[in-house]
Amino acid sequence: MTTPRDVPTRRVRLEAVGNQIPPLIALIVLWMLLWGEFSWLNLLVGIMVGIVVTVAFYLVPVQLSGRVHPLHTVVFFVRLILDIVRASIDVSWLAVKPRLVTSNAILEIRLRTRSDLILTWTAVATSIVPGSIVVDIDRESSILYLHVLNMNSAGDIESFRRRVLDTERRIVRGFGSREDVERMRGVRPANRRAARSNGKGQS
Structure with missing residues (x-):
C-alpha cells in the first residue's frame, strides 16, 4: 500500500x-x-x-534547459561543420608544409555562462574541431583549458579565444535556458565586436 x-x-x-x-x-x-x-x-x-x-561513479546531475530554438540550432550545427572542414584543411596543410615551425599553447578560456550543460557542450564542440583539445575543466569557475596547435602570436591566441566564445554564444542561443540567453543578451559576436573596435581605432 x-x-x-x-x-x-x-x-x-x-x-x-x-x-x-x-x-x-x-x-x-x-x-x-x-x-x-x-x-x-x-x-x-x-x-x-x-x-x-x-x-x-557519481555523475553530477545535468539540468536540461527545456528550450530549443530551431533556427539557432541549425546555425550552430552548420557553423560547427564549417569549422571542422576549415580546421581539417589547416591541420592537413601543417602536416605537409615544408619547413614547418609551429608553436603550440595551453590556453585558459573563461566562459560567460555557469551552466554545466553549456560548459560540456562547448568543450565537446571545441574538441571535435581539429587542432584543439580540452585538457582540463574548472567547473566551479567555468574555465576550459585547451591544448591548441599553431599559436604563433598574441593575435592567434585572441582569435582562437573569440572562436570558442562564439561557439558558446551559439550554443546558448540554440539550447540555453532563458536565464543563459538573458545573460548573453547584448554580447556581440566577437568578430563583429573586433571589427567595430578596429573601425573606431582608425577613425
Missing part, C-alpha cells in the same frame, strides 16, 4: 534516474566516436560501459 510519504521519495528517485539519462547517452555517443564507426556490437558495449560508469 502506497502512503503519502512514499510519493515524494518515489518522485525523487525517478528524478535521480532521469538526471542520469543525459550523461548515459553522452557516454554512449562518446564511446561510438572513439571507435569511429557504427556497429550494433559497439552500441551494445557502449550501453553496457555507460551503465557501469553511471552506476559505479
Whole structure:
C-alpha cells in the first residue's frame, strides 16, 4: 500500500534516474566516436560501459534547459561543420608544409555562462574541431583549458579565444535556458565586436 510519504521519495528517485539519462547517452555517443564507426556490437558495449560508469561513479546531475530554438540550432550545427572542414584543411596543410615551425599553447578560456550543460557542450564542440583539445575543466569557475596547435602570436591566441566564445554564444542561443540567453543578451559576436573596435581605432 502506497502512503503519502512514499510519493515524494518515489518522485525523487525517478528524478535521480532521469538526471542520469543525459550523461548515459553522452557516454554512449562518446564511446561510438572513439571507435569511429557504427556497429550494433559497439552500441551494445557502449550501453553496457555507460551503465557501469553511471552506476559505479557519481555523475553530477545535468539540468536540461527545456528550450530549443530551431533556427539557432541549425546555425550552430552548420557553423560547427564549417569549422571542422576549415580546421581539417589547416591541420592537413601543417602536416605537409615544408619547413614547418609551429608553436603550440595551453590556453585558459573563461566562459560567460555557469551552466554545466553549456560548459560540456562547448568543450565537446571545441574538441571535435581539429587542432584543439580540452585538457582540463574548472567547473566551479567555468574555465576550459585547451591544448591548441599553431599559436604563433598574441593575435592567434585572441582569435582562437573569440572562436570558442562564439561557439558558446551559439550554443546558448540554440539550447540555453532563458536565464543563459538573458545573460548573453547584448554580447556581440566577437568578430563583429573586433571589427567595430578596429573601425573606431582608425577613425
